[in-house]
Structure formats: C-alpha cells, structure tokens
Amino acid sequence: MDISNRIVRLYPLLAQSARLTERYLSGDTRQTAEAFLHSTEKETVEVMLYGAYNAGKSTTINMLLGRDEAKVQDRPTTDSIDPFDWNGITLLDTPGLNAPIEHEECTQNHLAKADLVLLVIRDGDQDAAGVYDRLFTLIKNDRSVFIVLNHTETSAENAEPQLRRLNTLLVRKGAEAGLDIDRLGTIPVLALNAEMALFGRKQNEPDLLAASGYNDFIDQFERWLKDSTEVDTRLRRLCQRFEGAVLTPLTQTLEAQCASVGSDVEKRSALIGHLKEQKTRLIAQARNKAITLCNEYKGQIGTLIDTPNTTSASINAQLQVFMTDASSTLSAWIQTELTSIAADLTIFTETTGVSLSTQDVDTEGSFDFGTLLQTLDAGAAGKGVEIFNALIDKINKTVTFQIPKIPIAYVGPILEATKFLYGLYASVRANQAAQDAAIRKVQSITTIADKMGSALANHAEEVIRSHLDQQITREEQALKDLTDAMQDGPQKDLITVATLRQKAAAL
Numbered sequence: 001m002d003i004s005n006r007i008v009r010l011y012p013l014l015a016q017s018a019r020l021t022e023r024y025l026s027g028d029t030r031q032t033a034e035a036f037l038h039s040t041e042k043e044t045v046e047v048m049l050y051g052a053y054n055a056g057k058s059t060t061i062n063m064l065l066g067r068d069e070a071k072v073q074d075r076p077t078t079d080s081i082d083p084f085d086w087n088g089i090t091l092l093d094t095p096g097l098n099a100p101i102e103h104e105e106c107t108q109n110h111l112a113k114a115d116l117v118l119l120v121i122r123d124g125d126q127d128a129a130g131v132y133d134r135l136f137t138l139i140k141n142d143r144s145v146f147i148v149l150n151h152t153e154t155s156a157e158n159a160e161p162q163l164r165r166l167n168t169l170l171v172r173k174g175a176e177a178g179l180d181i182d183r184l185g186t187i188p189v190l191a192l193n194a195e196m197a198l199f200g201r202k203q204n205e206p207d208l209l210a211a212s213g214y215n216d217f218i219d220q221f222e223r224w225l226k227d228s229t230e231v232d233t234r235l236r237r238l239c240q241r242f243e244g245a246v247l248t249p250l251t252q253t254l255e256a257q258c259a260s261v262g263s264d265v266e267k268r269s270a271l272i273g274h275l276k277e278q279k280t281r282l283i284a285q286a287r288n289k290a291i292t293l294c295n296e297y298k299g300q301i302g303t304l305i306d307t308p309n310t311t312s313a314s315i316n317a318q319l320q321v322f323m324t325d326a327s328s329t330l331s332a333w334i335q336t337e338l339t340s341i342a343a344d345l346t347i348f349t350e351t352t353g354v355s356l357s358t359q360d361v362d363t364e365g366s367f368d369f370g371t372l373l374q375t376l377d378a379g380a381a382g383k384g385v386e387i388f389n390a391l392i393d394k395i396n397k398t399v400t401f402q403i404p405k406i407p408i409a410y411v412g413p414i415l416e417a418t419k420f421l422y423g424l425y426a427s428v429r430a431n432q433a434a435q436d437a438a439i440r441k442v443q444s445i446t447t448i449a450d451k452m453g454s455a456l457a458n459h460a461e462e463v464i465r466s467h468l469d470q471q472i473t474r475e476e477q478a479l480k481d482l483t484d485a486m487q488d489g490p491q492k493d494l495i496t497v498a499t500l501r502q503k504a505a506a507l
C-alpha cells in the first residue's frame with residue numbers, strides 16, 4: 001500500500017520540530033513530545049475491528065489474511081487487542097461489545113488510539129441496542145468508519161433485503177440522533193459473508209468469493225483505506241498528535257518566554273524614558289539656576305566697576321570668587337539631583353527585578369566647573385554688546401585668572417573693557433558722555449553676568465549629559481541586546497512553530 005505524499009511531507013516538519021523540542025521543552029512535556037516524534041518513525045495504519053461479540057470480527061480478519069489466524073468461536077472469544085499485519089496495515093482484533101465487561105473496556109480504551117474503524121454488524125443483530133449510539137459517536141467525532149453487514153446468505157442478491165434494512169435503520173436512527181445525513185452517506189456499508197469468503201480464499205474458489213461479496217468488499221475496503229485512511233485519517237491523526245504533543249507545548253513555552261522578555265523590554269524602555277526625562281528636566285533646571293545664580297552678582301559687579309582705583313587683577317580675582325561660589329552651589333545641587341536619580345535606579349532594580357546593565361549613575365566627587373570660564377568670550381549678541389565689543393577691541397590684552405585648582409584662560413577683553421569703563425565712569429560729568437558711560441556700565445554688568453550665566457549653564461549641561469548619557473547608552477545597549485536575543489530566539493521560533501502548524505494544516 002503506497003504511502004501518501006502528503007504524509008511523507010509531514011516528516012520534514014516533524015524533524016524540524018525536534019530541534020525546537022530539544023531546545024525549549026523539558027520534563028514530561030519533552031518526553032511526550034519525543035516519544036511522539038519517535039513513534040512517527042515506525043507508525044503504521046491501524047484498522048480496528050469493532051462490534052458486538054460473535055459479530056464475526058475475528059472471522060473477517062482471517063478472511064482478509066486468507067488463513068485462520070485469529071481465534072474464532074461461538075462465544076465471547078477475543079479478550080485482548082490482537083494485531084495482525086495485512087499488507088503493511090495493522091488489523092486489530094478486539095473483544096466484542098456486550099461481552100464480559102473487562103473485554104468491552106479493553107476495546108473502548110483502544111478506540112481513541114486506532115486510526116480507522118471497521119464496524120462489523122452481524123445480520124440479525126441490526127436492532128442490537130448500543131451499536132448505533134457507538135457508531136454515531138464515532139461519526140460525530142469525524143472518525144473514519146467502514147460498516148460490514150456480516151450475513152450467512154449464499155449470494156449478494158439474497159443479502160440485499162438485509163442490507164436495505166440496515167441502511168434504512170441507519171438513516172432513521174441517524175436522523176433521530178441529529179446526525180448529518182450527508183456525512184452518513186459517505187460511510188461505506190457492505191454486505192459480506194465473511195466465513196464463506198474465508199473459505200473461498202482458502203480453497204481458491206472465485207465463485208465463492210464472488211457470491212460472498214468478497215470482491216466488492218475488498219475493492220471498496222481498499223479504496224476506503226486509500227481515500228480516507230492514508231490521506232485524511234492518518235494524516236489528521238498524526239497532525240492532531242503533532243499539535244498536542246509538540247506544537248502546543250512549544251507555543252506555550254515560547255509565548256511564556258517572549259512574555260517574560262517582553263515585560264523586561266517594557267520595563268527597561270520605561271527606565272530609559274525616565275532617565276531621558278530626568279536629563280531634560282535637570283538640564284533645564286540647571287540652566288535656569290546657573291543664570292539666576294549669576295544674575296545675583298550683578299549688584300556686586302556694579303560695585304566692582306564703581307570702585308575707584310580698582311585694578312584689573314582685583315576685578316579678575318573678584319569675578320573668580322563669584323564664579324567659584326556659583327559653581328560650587330550649582331555643583332552641589334546637581335550632585336543631589338544625580339543622587340536622587342541614582343536612587344530611582346536602585347528602586348527600579350529592586351521593584352522590577354531587572355538589573356541595570358553595568359553601574360549606577362556616577363554621583364561621586366564634585367563636578368569640575370573649572371573649565372567653564374573658558375567659554376566666556378565676546379560673542380554675545382545685542383546692541384549694548386556691540387558697543388561693548390567696540391570698547392574691548394581697543395584693549396586687546398588677555399588676562400588669565402584661576403578658580404581653585406584649575407587654571408583658567410579667561411578671555412580678557414571683558415575685564416579689560418570693564419576697567420576701561422571704570423576709567424570712563426570715573427570722569428563722569430553731567431553730560432552726554434556720562435550718560436553713555438552709565439548705559440555702557442549697565443550693559444557691561446549685564447553682559448558679564450550673562451556670559452558668566454551662560455558659561456555656567458553650558459558647563460552644567462555638559463556635566464549632566466556626560467553623567468546621564470553614559471547610563472542611558474548602557475541601558476539602550478542592554479535593551480538592544482535583549483530584543484536581539486528575543487528576536488533571534490523565542491520570537492523567531494514562535495514564528496517557526498506557527499509556520500510548522502500552517503504547513504501541517506495545509507498538507
């Protein structure tokens with residue numbers, strides 16, 4: 001009997017799933033899956049003979065085999081599931097229904113496992129209670145059933161009335177049981193004198209075979225096997241078992257893995273979002289704070305300018321003090337803020353169980369604001385500043401000053417301009433020059449405070465960025481690693497399983 005191409009095409013799918021079974025399943029689930037995959041390697045089609053005791057099941061088996069192999073007797077005989085090989089198909093002789101209770105249980109238990117059912121009804125037993133209910137249950141469960149009416153007539157013609165009677169009964173009772181009559185119509189119902197056919201085979205008597213109904217039977221039986229057994233039932237059964245033993249557990253395991261990684265991804269993304277928000281907030285607040293802090297020195301800058309005989313060195317030194325104070329105030333504030341962000345990260349790890357990629361935000365040590373004054377230059381905008389710039393052009397001398405520890409190459413023109421203004425202001429009279437000088441003084445104060453403020457703000461921003469960007473980059477990398485691993489692993493394999501399922505369904 002040739003094996004359907006459709007079943008042959010199932011084997012690569014089974015082989016492909018073995019890799020996933022090994023990778024993802026464990027314990028009993030894995031054992032069941034592997035047992036199924038192994039069993040498919042030696043799977044044969046099983047046709048189970050089914051019916052009341054004395055129906056002629058064992059006789060029918062012998063008829064198919066062409067010799068007496070199954071035990072046949074006039075009383076409940078078969079008491080176990082006995083396999084017989086017939087052209088590569090396994091025929092299962094079973095104990096009769098309505099026989100001793102343990103016989104019947106044995107048969108019912110095996111019913112679910114068998115691929116196909118050959119129901120034998122003995123002529124005269126057509127009305128036997130229970131047979132039809134069992135048959136209709138099989139049909140409702142979409143099982144492949146072949147019905148033989150085993151009779152004792154000496155010709156097919158003689159058996160016709162009995163066969164008609166059985167068909168009428170089937171239709172009537174089937175309708176009562178709410179069965180789809182079209183489905184019932186697809187089930188072969190054949191009349192057969194099994195004993196006569198067996199005899200005909202043993203004696204090699206073509207006439208006996210023809211009269212027994214054997215020729216029709218074997219013809220239809222083989223077509224039924226070919227049509228429904230190989231292609232549909234066996235494949236369907238294999239696919240069902242494939243789904244139950246392999247694909248479903250794989251899907252569940254993979255979905256669980258994806259869900260857990262997915263929730264880690266979600267948590268880490270939320271953390272990154274939080275860090276970015278904090279960075280933006282911190283930068284905005286720090287910039288404001290820097291500007292406010294420097295503006296607070298405006299009065300003192302004015303006083304400095306007003307002080308007679310002030311040298312550029314002393315102005316320089318004083319501005320340096322202002323900047324150092326503002327820097328350390330801002331530095332302390334940033335440190336507190338970063339510490340609180342670091343605490344957020346600790347809370348995140350504790351509550352989510354998702355560990356941070358490498359290390360916390362670095363909040364150790366004070367922040368180096370020393371270099372910020374390097375950015376103080378004459379580049380500010382505004383009309384007042386233009387005048388101011390015109391003034392400082394005349395005094396092209398660079399002064400350096402330091403804040404603690406860090407030597408600063410301060411762009412001197414601002415201070416020199418201040419000094420110049422100071423000289424100008426000192427010679428004030430109640431005239432236009434004095435007014436101009438007063439305006440320039442205010443402009444100078446504003447410019448100096450602005451430049452201090454924006455330099456401090458820029459530097460603060462740089463410091464915040466360098467501390468938080470490191471952490472954000474690490475988290476983003478960890479997130480990428482996580483999603484990459486998921487896409488390469490469970491997520492990809494979940495798609496593989498879905499594809500296997502689709503391919504199996506399409507066979």
Ligand SMILES: Nc1nc2c(ncn2[C@@H]2O[C@H](COP(=O)(O)OP(=O)(O)OP(=O)(O)O)[C@@H](O)[C@H]2O)c(=O)[nH]1
Pocket residue numbers: 051052053054055056057058059060071072073074075076077078079094095096097099150151152192193194195196
């Ligand atoms: N005349 C006649 N007798 C039959 C036919 N089929 C079976 N018998 C007889 O009926 C009796 C029971 O047949 P079996 O084949 O053992 O029936 P079974 O369904 O296997 O019975 P259990 O194994 O007890 O369930 C035997 O004595 C058979 O010789 C038939 O087609 N014609």
Ligand SMILES: [Mg+2]
Pocket residue numbers: 057058059071072077078093094
């Ligand atoms: Mg028997």
